[in-house]
Amino acid sequence: MEHIPILEMGNFLLVTIQVDMHDQLAMTLQDDLTNRISQTNADGVLIDISALEIVDSFVGRILGNIARMSRVLDAQTVVVGMQPAVAITLVELGLSLTDIWTALNVEKGMALLRSSLNKTKNQVKWRADDDAAD
Amino acid sequence: MQQTETLNIQTSIDIVLVRQAVRQMAVEIGLSLVDQTKIVTAASELARNTLEYGEGGTVKLEMLQEGRKRGLRLTFEDQGPGIPNIEMALKDGFTTGSGLGMGLGGAKRLANEFEIQSAVGEGTRVIIVRWK
Numbered sequence: 001m002e003h004i005p006i007l008e009m010g011n012f013l014l015v016t017i018q019v020d021m022h023d024q025l026a027m028t029l030q031d032d033l034t035n036r037i038s039q040t041n042a043d044g045v046l047i048d049i050s051a052l053e054i055v056d057s058f059v060g061r062i063l064g065n066i067a068r069m070s071r072v073l074d075a076q077t078v079v080v081g082m083q084p085a086v087a088i089t090l091v092e093l094g095l096s097l098t099d100i101w102t103a104l105n106v107e108k109g110m111a112l113l114r115s116s117l118n119k120t121k122n123q124v125k126w127r128a129d130d131d132a133a134d
Numbered sequence: 135m136q137q138t139e140t141l142n143i144q145t146s147i148d149i150v151l152v153r154q155a156v157r158q159m160a161v162e163i164g165l166s167l168v169d170q171t172k173i174v175t176a177a178s179e180l181a182r183n184t185l186e187y188g189e190g191g192t193v194k195l196e197m198l199q200e201g202r203k204r205g206l207r208l209t210f211e212d213q214g215p216g217i218p219n220i221e222m223a224l225k226d227g228f229t230t231g232s233g234l235g236m237g238l239g240g241a242k243r244l245a246n247e248f249e250i251q252s253a254v255g256e257g258t259r260v261i262i263v264r265w266k
Contacts, residue, residue: 020153023146023182054153054171056178057237085171093175093240094226
């Protein structure tokens with residue numbers, strides 16, 4: 001069966017979609033990613049869609065599902081690299097990717113994941129300090 | 135490149151083939167990248183509807199020429215159960231399937247012309263046109 005490769009980079013998972021995705025492939029990616037987050041204990045997922053020439057409502061739904069599932073598994077998803085024509089079309093189609101974090105490119109997406117992770121860690125540390133003071 | 139082409143829509147792989155054929159014709163006609171993306175996305179939505187609700191069908195791709203104006207017309211046809219309430223089906227968020235219900239309404243917004251005919255028990259025909 002066809003799979004989209006998922007790369008591990010430290011505590012993040014990296015996916016670059018390089019093919020015109022058919023529906024089954026998108027659903028396989030959703031399953032594979034969810035399993036890998038759980039196996040690797042990943043803190044974040046970065047999905048690069050710069051090679052995708054269209055995002056229709058099906059792919060939009062899968063991206064939303066991935067973001068929500070990763071959230072439940074304590075990981076954050078960021079989608080990067082959307083082409084301008086794709087963004088224009090998505091808005092006109094009526095699809096708003098409200099649950100999904102987006103960034104312009106891989107570099108900014110990584111920075112977003114790192115900063116969100118730092119924030120969470122600091123909050124946890126804070127709480128630990130509070131406990132110590134009690 | 136031929137002026138007319140008909141493709142079968144029977145599996146989810148066919149949706150990808152429809153997208154590729156529509157893109158190729160849209161490039162041929164000289165649509166801008168944004169307009170190419172719009173018509174290909176609309177085609178993807180309608181092909182999925184044909185597959186999911188129409189139990190499979192066909193799409194006819196036609197290059198149009200009216201004077202100096204060029205365009206692309208896509209006709210999706212199926213012999214499926216038909217749509218009992220077209221007005222409802224065109225509403226955003228309305229779905230009887232697993233999608234988001236953006237398909238028909240979204241495709242209408244992405245095209246310059248949109249026409250739908252459906253008869254319960256006979257099937258559905260959706261026509262969209264995008265002009266250059």
